[in-house]
């Protein structure tokens with residue numbers, strides 16, 4: 575009899591020691607191949623080269639369109655349930671990297687509805703986090719001509735009709751089997767909302783390849799959406815997915831979460847806080863004594879400071895390889911690795927925070943990223959609504 579998996583990965587719960595390969599079998603996604611990695615625009619991206627984005631669904635049509643200068647889009651969203659930490663932001667910087675190189679359209683939906691259904695937070699609190707998180711996304715520096723930001727409850731004139739159209743395609747049995755029994759009817763309906771997010775660029779611009787770069791726990795949403803997209807009455811392609819592993823938490827492997835007790839590094843942390851959190855909390859793969867470490871060396875695979883550098887905060891491949899080698903040999907110490915990780919993260923955050931401080935009011939900044947009236951109308955029409963529907967024009 576096959577051994578029971580000792581991990582859970584769904585959009586609403588991530589627990590245990592995740593076996594990423596086993597997860598692909600379970601979800602039915604494919605490992606990202608060397609050929610596919612080579613198709614990303616030069617010089618590639620560390621997240622791709624280093625297998626943080628490690629799996630995919632239909633990534634080829636997207637990469638082909640990107641290299642042929644054809645219309646292609648990314649959807650990557652945010653559930654505003656708290657302050658953003660460093661693990662939350664990397665898909666957005668990744669989207670920006672693609673947009674800068676190949677003109678990718680980027681759609682950023684905010685699922686404030688989802689987080690209200692899911693978390694024990696008031697509407698006021700979720701709304702405050704929405705505003706805070708939006709400023710962080712605006713600080714990434716997307717091109718307003720090619721980027722749309724949608725807030726589920728604030729763009730209800732378009733979200734609700736679209737989600738209504740797609741909700742009819744999803745049975746309760748599918749929701750139960752995909753997500754586990756939902757806690758309330760909001761969460762039963764929500765998959766139709768996230769499916770709407772993933773189809774949005776095509777509903778606005780017409781059929782084209784869309785890619786959804788997300789942590790692997792979000793893949794169930796992609797699967798539900800792909801089944802809807804397969805229905806003939808919508809002229810849309812199934813969105814593709816680029817699935818990532820989780821950035822480890824300071825206390826070791828597993829999902830980094832700002833909602834449980836493990837501390838995480840927030841986008842708002844200053845230099846001193848970053849150093850302090852890493853020095854005090856970052857799990858070390860080194861030996862306890864100095865002599866022992868020099869003799870036996872450390873294990874970069876479980877060392878959180880190394881993992882942070884490897885995942886996102888060190889650009890140079892030679893440098894990460896050198897650090898791993900020296901750490902294994904014992905010539906590089908755990909404390910030295912911590913200082914390097916803290917330094918790089920603090921530099922990244924300072925640049926991010928500076929861009930955030932330079933922004934005007936949220937309302938003014940957001941305006942240029944909101945869907946235009948004609949984009950809203952096109953989306954409703956492609957979902958099946960006649961132009962004569964009563965929505966305010």
Ligand code: TRP
Pocket residue numbers: 649650651652653683684685688768771772786788792
């Ligand atoms: N559900 C995601 C989360 O829990 C947020 C999200 C909403 C999202 N819509 C999306 C992510 C579309 C990727 C693509 O964080």
